[in-house]
Amino acid sequence: MPNSYVGQRVRRTEDPRLIKGLAHYVDDISLPNTLHVAFVRSVYAHAKINSVDTSAALAAPGVVAVYTGKDVAQKVGPVPCAGALPDLKVPDHRVLATDKVYFVGHPIAAVVATDRYAARDAVDLVMVDYEDLPVVTDVEEAAAGGTVIHESFGDNIAYKLTAGEGDIDAAFAGAERTLKQRVLHKRLAPIAMEPRGVLARYFPGEEELTLWSSTQIPHLMRTQVALMIGLPENKLRVITPEVGGGFGSKLNVYAEEALLGWISMQLNKPCKWIETRRENIQATIHGRGQVGDIEVAFKNDGTLLGLRYNVWADLGAYHQLLTPAIPTLTGLMLSGAYRIPAIQINITGVFTNKMATDAYRGAGRPEATYIVERALDLVAADLGVDPAEARRKNFPGKDEFPFHTATGLDYDSGDYEAALDKAQQIAGYAELREQQKQGREEGRLIGIGVSTYVEICALGPSQAMPAGGWESATVRIEPTGKVTVLTGASPHGQGQETSFAQIVADELGVSINDVTVIHGDTGVVQYGIGTFGSRATAVGGTAVYVAVQKLKEKAEKIAAHILGAEAGRVSFESGTYSVKKAAAAGAAGQSEPVYPVGEGPAGALPEPQTEGRTSLTIAEIALAAHLAKELPPDTEPGLSATYFFEPKNFTFPFGTHIAVVEIDRETGDIKWLRYVAVDDCGKVINPMLVDGQVHGGIVQSIGQAMYEEVVYDEQGQLITGTLMDYALPRAHHVPNFELDRTETPSPVNPLGVKGVGEAGTIGATPAIVGAIVDALAPFGVKHLDMPIKPEDVWRIINNDSGSI
């Protein structure tokens, strides 16, 4: 079959509505008589609530109701946590604080008013009598004891977990060399450009609640919210309209989502809450938040023998959906792209007086890649070898796959050396090193950083997931020949309305303009898992692909029946079923339809003209299947197929990133010279979308490496609570990316795709930090913690350790 869309740079079908300003995000949906909700949030990081006086707020103009923690404690169930770990301590996480607050931004009361200005005004009229308590924000201090956040637990340790394979003690005992390094992964704020938002509408007669929410997981959210508010799941419909970015922050079930539904049911009116940016930084999950010690054992020739990572994970005050699970993903990926015989992670998950950490793009895996890549840089520096060669020495060969790691995984496929070679060739690595050497003689500070990463994608096999790791698809051809695809994935910028349509259009031999991909509506789409963990194409796309094959099997049977051919005597090409030549010899040659489907009289379906035909388009078969007058015996009417794809393994994309920077000696400013990325995400459906994912991921890494950091002070006050203080990369901060790919298909799915959504945030930070550290090597620098700011660099150059 001619392959006309897959592999091409097809423009996105979702774009016209977005570039014209005609798309609908949650706040763009207006329902008559909508009430607006605003939240009273804690200004203390840890305090006892003596009382909440709502009387002044209730008397304010436009205010309809005010709900406090006491009002809802018995009505709305706790915020769910799906991280099932042995002996995990799970605090009772109520949707509104009852007797204590545990972090700045902790919701205390919900104010409902007739417009958003009135609701915000009334928030200031709710009088909360706090009694402040000692605060603990430092993760190691919290782990050591002292102030206990959740008193009933006796300490702040949510869990301890040790994982890994191989004899780690023997590896270190027998090693010729060992190294240690402390590394910090600061807290990051995901900052989707669209903050969270919920619109809830309850119909009391039908007893049906609809929630429009800016989420990545409409079906999982429906199940959880139904349980939280005690509504039968099939009476709750969750719709994700346009979602303005997620990056993991909307892979969650939040208190506000359940509360808005419950409030709408109390008041029998639509209720809307749109998160402000300040709330977003206070009370939407953060990412990263680890303090750890790396220990690495190796031989004099650079062969790795063992890696140990002792980590304190800053979980925050409560568990959100996946909070405790994130550090375990770090443990899974500690082998990176290397053969390491013994690996051990020792995790201590710790409660602190801060917002919960959870999945932020990469979710535990960027930490792992950073750890193992920093370890490789330290090994290279210790041995005086080139960091690229230190890596090359420890790669498994391309014929060693599936490759078993000491973290218990089996990497599906890979050719790590090919990606490194290609990146070095594009970068002109040898010449770059020569330039660096010459530059140093001239006093220039040029640095080159290399990262050869592996990530784990296509989450995942259900055995490894808390609530199913499969994905669903329905492909249906309507009576008019238009193709409808329903996917359980929930794209929010990734472009699967286009890439899934590419797959389907090729398989059915139809125009991409005749294919519509529907997602994010539990009232329309069969159950699905959602979009996260770089899974949508590898798992959801595969479900679509297999569903199309099932649909074609049925279409072929119908075609053979109508064309009067034996099964197996019908061929399919370019959207048309034909009787194979030998069998068609005796048939009359009328193969053109009298008029094409869709051009019949207005308001009437065309009559299929099947008499004497030797070929039929798939659209004609769909019409015949719908009219059901010419179906083979025991064939269900309609032309639709559904498939739930369960992957047998994860996929493991990989690549090499090379960053080149130059440091301004006068200011400490870090300037980009080059950025080369060679990524291998298996087969590519749409290279333009892949490039976009890689660009965006790398820039989030640039943010982490050079700008971003959620800062709480010792009192637990959030001092990076606006975009003035929380620095995101802007257009003038980014290099001109030089991207290329290698293509190693995944054997895990028939499309051969691996996933690319998180590659940039996983592969890039070590390359960037490596480059900056390399530039500062003449000053004896071996490691720096992110974000590395010009001020830090200037102090190193000027040998200034003082504080401002």
Next chain:
Amino acid sequence: MKKSINLSVNGVSRSDEVEPRMLLVHYLRDVLELTGTHVGCETSLCGACTVLLDGQAVKSCTIFAVQADGASITTVEGLATNGELHPVQEGFWERHGLQCGYCTPGMIMTATQLLDRNANPSREEICHGLEGNLCRCTGYQHIIEAVEYAANKATDLHGNRG
């Protein structure tokens, strides 16, 4: 104590009574139902709410509707003419200058002003011109290419200016 305002939005004359504290972005979105202009930070820092006010790119989240009295406003909905995409819109589509699309209307309006002022900007000038607009998805490279596409397209349309 509502105030009366008269202004032109996307070429249509509007007269409304608004609260003095109503933000321009809420007037556009809630009163005129032009929801293409988005709110991303309420503090002028992200640029999602950028519109043209008398041809100048402004952040409509920190301007009161009453301050726009007498002005001529263009929002993203008013950019296409007779169903034809503006070259900047076309550039964003052709060069994959958007992913989630939330920052896109503001980016497009800023880029429109940028090209009005400088028909053939360098990459550096484009980056400088887009400094006031945040995008969390694209990493900016495709946005920069989209603006370059629009500049080239406009040059082609109006004769070779470069």
